[in-house]
Amino acid sequence: MDATLSAGRAGPVPGSPRAVAQAGGLHPFGVFILLAGAFLPIMDFFITNVALPSIDASLHASASSLELVIAGYGVAYAALLVLGGRLxxxxxxxxxxxxxxxxxxxxxxxxGLAPTVEVLIGARIVQGATAALLIPQVLATFHHALEGERKARAVALYGATSGIAAVVGQLVGGLLVSADIAGTSWRPIFLVNVPIGVVVLLVAARIVPDTRSSRPVGVDLPGTVLFAATLTALLVPLAEGHSLGWPWWTWAMFALAVVLGAVTxxxxxxxxxxxxxPLLPPSLLRLPSMSRGLLMVLAFSIGFGAFMFVFALTVQNGLHEDALHGGLAILPMALLFFAGSLLAPRLITRFGRAALSIGAVVQLxxxxxxxxxxxxxxxxxxxWATAVPLALAGAGQSMLFAGLFRSVLADVPAHLSGIGSGVLITLQQSGLALGVAALGSLYLALEPHSVPHAFAAVEYVQMAIIALLAVGAVALPRFAQASADAPVIDG
Incomplete structure (x- = not known):
């Protein structure tokens, strides 16, 4: 017994997660814990989609306010992501x-406790800001605490996690809203983060190693503020304009967005x-892979964000399905997206840019x-009739998702890969938020006249985007052999 106590005082068991962390490494269980921490904020961008009708009924929110519940989170997330990595x-x-x-x-x-929609919007913006500070630490820790095949596998798992979190978010949201736990309606979609987050927090405090850059980059405060202001000046009139009849100030904000963008x-x-x-280095943006790839990522994200928003509303408001069926409806897309994410790296390595074009055609x-x-x-x-189309869309977009992310950094020097991937994910999140605001507004404007034609109008825009991506894939750099130094935010 004394020997046991002495061994306990001597320190953690060799090879245990805590011992590995103290040695500066990352145990496989630590990888799982970091992925769990990343899963929550990624999922939370989408989990509100199926809860929107319930939020509307509970808080008497306008359609534009519901858009801001989602897009406000996305803008804060996008604007502060690189800042989070540098901190x-x-x-x-x-x-x-x-x-x-x-x-x-x-x-x-x-x-989860918000008494009004205005409080909910404000809390969602702050929630997006905390997500932006959290996510970069996951990828950067993988980059600095893992090597070789373990690093490549961890980053690949992050990619699969970030993609599947989008569709799982709507499924989980539907389950929680339909359960109506203790009559709380939509509130558990946020409250569920509390127990899960606390568990991840307690475990991560013991087994995740502390790393930092030996040459940290300064915080670009002017660039961060200007970029956030530009996004906000675009987002607010897009979200509010259609419900208010496009008053003069919405057009003034569009003009302000142009000016702010130029100043940025x-x-x-x-x-x-x-x-x-800077936050968005001009010399980096001029590289062929960045200039072409980022534009395609932005366009893809606009379409994807809009689709997840309008499909949830079409199923619930149009077909009058409950939140549970609204979440389950997206399951075929989730399953094929996950399966496609596992196969995509091998197919892209074998077929190169053609794999992206094929994926785009399948999604189309x-x-x-x-x-x-x-x-x-x-x-x-x-x-059931939507299952096969959704499965095809999920399989195709998984190929595009993986290929576009890989191609953007093809020309970026290794020592700038962290900064490049920070720019990449910033543009991705900006696209998601703008898709909800812009194409979501189009849907809400047409919905009173015809729900199916409102959905079709948005999807025609997304289909046009996907068709352009299918053709534009040939303009991307040729893919090199995948390496262990996969994209990270380390900037």
Whole structure:
């Protein structure tokens, strides 16, 4: 017994997660814990989609307010993502991960208890900010605590996690809203983050190693503020304009967004000429893979964000299905997206850019078939009839998702890969938020006249985007052999 006590005082068991962390490494269980921490904020962008009718009924929210519940989260997330990575570099990723996760849990509690839609929107914006501080620490820890095949596998798992979280979010949201736990309706979709987050927080505090950059990059505060202001100036009129009849101030904000965007470009160029590394480095954006790939990622994300938003509303508001069936309806897409994510790296390595074009064609076929089913069979649309189209769309978009992310960093020097991937995910999140605001507004404007045609109008735009991506894939750089140094936010 004394020997046992002495062994306990001597320190953690060799090879245990805690011992590996103290040695500066990352145990496989630590990888799982970090992925669990990342899963929550990624899922939370989408989990509200199936809860929107319940939020509307409970808080008497306008359609534009419901858009802001989703898009406000996305803009805060996108605008502060690179800042989060740089703070982790400077002050320690372990500390930033724990602090951001604690903040995310507390703000999730605030979202779940929000008495009005205005409070909910404000809490969602803060929630997006905490997510932006949390996510970069996961990828950067993988990059600095793992090597070789373990690093490549961890980053691949992150990619699969981030993709599947989008569709799982709507499924989980539907389950929780339909359960109506203790008459709380939509509130558990946020409250569920509290117990899960606390468990991840306690475990991560013991087994995740502390890493930081030996050469941390300065925080580009002017660039961050200007970029956030530009996104906000675009988002607010897109979300509010249609419900208010497009008053003069909405057009003034669009003009302001153009001015702010131009000022952002000037400020970022001057910062780079002074030898600083700005939020959106102009020299990096001029690289062929970045200039072409980022535009395609932005377009893809706009379509994807809009689809998840309008499909949930079509199923619930149009077909009058409950939140559970609204979540289950997306399951075929989730399953094929997950399976496609596992196969995509091998197919892309073998077939190169052609794999992206094939994926785009498959997704295009799925979306076209889905529109045909909804328009022709309305209002007697069986959710079983949407399963095959959604499965095709999920399989195709998984190939595009993986290929576009891989191609963007093809020309980026290894020492700038962290900054490049930070820009990449910033543009992805911006696209998701803008898709909800822009194409979501189009849907809400047409919905009172005809739900199926409102859905079709949005999907025609998305299909046009996918068709352009199918053709544009040939303009991307040729794929090199996959390496262990996969994209990370380490900037």
């Amino acid at each position: 982790g570099d400077r002050y320690g990723r372990h500390r930033m991960f724990l602090g951001a996760l604690a903040g995310f849990v507390l703000v999730s509690l605030s979202c 470009v000037v400020v970022e160029r001057r910062a780079e000429r002074r030898g600083e590394i 076929a799925g979306l076209a078939l889905l529109v045909a089913v909804i328009v022709q069979a309305w209002p007697h649309v069986s959710l």
